[in-house]
Amino acid sequence: MYKIPFLDLPPLRAAAGTVRLPGSKSISNRVLLLAGLSEGTTAVHDLLDSDDTAVMLAALKTLGGQIEAQADGVLNVTGIGGKLGTQAAQLFLGNAGTAMRPLAAALALLTATQGGSFELSGVPRMHERPIGDLVDALRALGCEIACLGNEGYPPLKLTGPSALKLDAPVKVRGDVSSQFLTALLMALPLVATDDVQIEVVGELISKPYIQITLTLLERFGIAVKRDGWERFTIPAGSRYRSPGAVHVEGDASSASYFVGLGAIAAVDQPVRIEGVGSESMQGDVRFVEAAQQMGAEVKSGPNWLEVRRGAWPLKGITLDCNHIPDAAMTLAVMALYADGPTTLTNIASWRVKETDRLSAMATELRKLGATVDEGPDWLRVQPLQDWKPASIHTYDDHRIAMCFSLAAFNGLVTEHPVPVRIEDPACVAKTFPEYFETLFDTVSASVSDIPVITIDGPTASGKGTLADEIAHKLGYAVLDSGALYRAAGLAASRAGIDLDDGKEVAAVARALDLRFAQGRVYLAGEDISDALRLETSGQNASRVAAHPPVRRALNQLQLDFRRAPGLVADGRDMGTDVFPDAGLKVFLTASAATRAERRHKQLIAKGISANIESLRADLEARDARDKNRSASPLHPAQDALMLDNSAQTIEESVELVLDWWARRRPFKVSR
Numbered sequence: 001m002y003k004i005p006f007l008d009l010p011p012l013r014a015a016a017g018t019v020r021l022p023g024s025k026s027i028s029n030r031v032l033l034l035a036g037l038s039e040g041t042t043a044v045h046d047l048l049d050s051d052d053t054a055v056m057l058a059a060l061k062t063l064g065g066q067i068e069a070q071a072d073g074v075l076n077v078t079g080i081g082g083k084l085g086t087q088a089a090q091l092f093l094g095n096a097g098t099a100m101r102p103l104a105a106a107l108a109l110l111t112a113t114q115g116g117s118f119e120l121s122g123v124p125r126m127h128e129r130p131i132g133d134l135v136d137a138l139r140a141l142g143c144e145i146a147c148l149g150n151e152g153y154p155p156l157k158l159t160g161p162s163a164l165k166l167d168a169p170v171k172v173r174g175d176v177s178s179q180f181l182t183a184l185l186m187a188l189p190l191v192a193t194d195d196v197q198i199e200v201v202g203e204l205i206s207k208p209y210i211q212i213t214l215t216l217l218e219r220f221g222i223a224v225k226r227d228g229w230e231r232f233t234i235p236a237g238s239r240y241r242s243p244g245a246v247h248v249e250g251d252a253s254s255a256s257y258f259v260g261l262g263a264i265a266a267v268d269q270p271v272r273i274e275g276v277g278s279e280s281m282q283g284d285v286r287f288v289e290a291a292q293q294m295g296a297e298v299k300s301g302p303n304w305l306e307v308r309r310g311a312w313p314l315k316g317i318t319l320d321c322n323h324i325p326d327a328a329m330t331l332a333v334m335a336l337y338a339d340g341p342t343t344l345t346n347i348a349s350w351r352v353k354e355t356d357r358l359s360a361m362a363t364e365l366r367k368l369g370a371t372v373d374e375g376p377d378w379l380r381v382q383p384l385q386d387w388k389p390a391s392i393h394t395y396d397d398h399r400i401a402m403c404f405s406l407a408a409f410n411g412l413v414t415e416h417p418v419p420v421r422i423e424d425p426a427c428v429a430k431t432f433p434e435y436f437e438t439l440f441d442t443v444s445a446s447v448s449d450i451p452v453i454t455i456d457g458p459t460a461s462g463k464g465t466l467a468d469e470i471a472h473k474l475g476y477a478v479l480d481s482g483a484l485y486r487a488a489g490l491a492a493s494r495a496g497i498d499l500d501d502g503k504e505v506a507a508v509a510r511a512l513d514l515r516f517a518q519g520r521v522y523l524a525g526e527d528i529s530d531a532l533r534l535e536t537s538g539q540n541a542s543r544v545a546a547h548p549p550v551r552r553a554l555n556q557l558q559l560d561f562r563r564a565p566g567l568v569a570d571g572r573d574m575g576t577d578v579f580p581d582a583g584l585k586v587f588l589t590a591s592a593a594t595r596a597e598r599r600h601k602q603l604i605a606k607g608i609s610a611n612i613e614s615l616r617a618d619l620e621a622r623d624a625r626d627k628n629r630s631a632s633p634l635h636p637a638q639d640a641l642m643l644d645n646s647a648q649t650i651e652e653s654v655e656l657v658l659d660w661w662a663r664r665r666p667f668k669v670s671r
């Protein structure tokens with residue numbers, strides 16, 4: 001996951017490949033609660049691992065549930081069998097509506113019948129998300145609930161025991177959030193000694209989510225009787241029983257980004273999405289129909305989808321999105337690529353989600369240059385030709401971060417493509433922690449659009465340290481090109497080849513079986529990272545690097561590191577020869593004395609004895625060879641910025657280079 005302040009998406013061009021979706025958030029948290037309330041142990045397969053499921057799991061543990069993770073990723077949840085394991089607790093539920101609402105209802109009823117005192121709280125935004133209609137329904141049943149901040153909003157305090165009145169139908173509003181009805185449907189089986197009726201007041205929104213609730217309740221032994229979408233009856237004697245094992249479907253709302261991706265950019269090959277398909281129980285799978293209306297070509301199987309671009313530009317549509325409230329946000333960004341306006345209606349529920357999504361979508365789309373009109377429950381988006389480089393604020397809302405990634409394909413409709421900045425990309429942790437990694441595995445960009453920062457300079461000037469830090473802060477990949485020359489020198493000397501024989505060493509370099517993973521370097525499967533850092537490896541690298549055939553042999557390997565979202569490359573000729581079009585070139589130096597001292601410290605820290613004078617002599621000899629060779633000698637590129645860090649800390653160098661980079665980015669918002 002990219003835990004950085006912002007992630008810049010370069011202009012993207014095409015998409016293809018297979019995406020395995022993380023588990024559905026709605027199903028995951030419902031299954032966890034039902035398993036947590038049941039008798040027996042439930043083996044939960046393919047559970048979503050995210051912020052929202054983490055708070056639910058923590059709450060269940062506090063209430064007496066037992067959670068055990070198996071080595072294969074399956075989670076065994078042993079439920080409380082309807083009996084509270086504690087009489088008092090404070091539960092922090094983050095910004096997880098799928099935890100706050102149903103837990104509040106279940107715990108209110110259990111507290112009423114078994115006694116206790118519980119506080120349910122969340123992040124500040126959770127305390128702005130209404131829960132009053134559910135609280136009213138629970139109070140009418142006899143539960144004692146106090147709103148500790150504003151009336152009708154969390155945090156909540158539940159106390160008991162108190163007498164429950166279950167003989168009259170429980171009334172709950174269905175037109176603000178369907179989660180209130182879901183909460184009652186999941187909680188009332190805990191106390192249904194007689195039939196309990198729920199009556200929905202107002203038109204029920206998001207019916208597919210209620211269908212998920214009913215389907216899962218049935219799996220846990222509760223056969224709710226449904227009379228239209230207005231009346232539901234929990235049968236007398238209902239009791240939760242574990243079904244033994246449950247498989248969580250992939251998240252259909254998360255599928256929408258890849259369906260959108262296919263519709264926009266899968267021209268040659270489809271985007272295949274695994275985890276949801278024609279047999280999905282999730283309502284958001286019907287997003288596929290909306291994408292088809294906009295022009296997508298979609299094939300499907302029971303739990304997969306394959307999406308390609310059909311009509312292009314996409315077709316503007318008008319759609320009542322009541323049945324796909326979450327996925328519909330993706331349509332608002334797809335609309336930028338349409339042939340006419342797209343109007344999304346019946347989306348008032350957007351206003352009470354992680355943020356006021358209606359207002360947020362309109363604001364952020366306008367930053368891109370789009371013309372957007374909004375009403376209390378609708379949004380109209382015009383197609384966009386004149387794109388502006390925008391820094392998208394994400395409001396701690398995973399779906400805003402994910403759907404705006406589709407704006408990075410603007411190069412398909414404009415001659416002047418722009419990058420898109422996604423602020424706080426880690427907010428995707430709510431449902432799809434690896435979203436951006438998955439996206440980058442599925443898309444391609446024009447090489448010249450992928451940003452590169454080069455850091456060249458003499459040995460021990462701190463290039464690697466600076467490159468790693470900058471790359472980490474920007475979410476970019478790193479190329480330590482010296483490691484390639486070091487590996488070539490190591491492999492050649494192990495093979496007994498004369499290091500001055502350029503042709504022979506080049507043959508070795510061409511055949512190198514190198515792999516880079518988690519900061520380590522592997523040669524034919526062997527971890528050679530430590531061997532590469534030896535001083536002899538540095539000297540040997542400098543020798544083999546002087547041969548033009550060796551440099552040519554390693555050239556493509558270096559170019560292959562240039563992948564979205566970007567690259568920081570360090571070496572001797574990164575800015576001069578390998579990436580001459582780099583967006584920022586830094587030439588990093590420090591005095592020979594400083595560099596010898598740093599290298600000395602580095603070696604001593606590793607437990608390797610070293611002499612500072614001979615280190616200095618070695619590095620000066622290496623500098624001289626690297627500067628004076630004919631092939632790609634070490635010298636600053638004409639357009640490089642010079643940085644002597646002799647008197648700087650690492651942090652100061654990093655800040656300075658990030659500042660130089662920020663000044664070259666087209667975004668208005670400063671770091």
Ligand SMILES: Nc1ncnc2c1ncn2[C@@H]1O[C@H](COP(=O)(O)OP(=O)(O)OP(=O)(O)O)[C@@H](O)[C@H]1O
Binds near residue numbers: 465
């Ligand atoms: N600005 C700095 N201030 C103090 N120490 C630094 C600074 N930059 C780097 N160092 C330290 O200097 C040592 C050498 O840095 P590093 O290995 O990054 O250099 P390099 O240029 O990549 O070397 P090589 O070319 O040999 O790979 C490290 O121990 C690092 O922590």
Ligand SMILES: Nc1ccn([C@H]2C[C@H](O)[C@@H](COP(=O)(O)O)O2)c(=O)n1
Binds near residue numbers: 482538541546570622
């Ligand atoms: N782009 C590069 C990178 C490295 N080399 C050579 C010259 C260096 O002395 C040697 C080791 O590099 P280091 O790991 O110390 O950065 O490799 C080069 O010629 N061009």
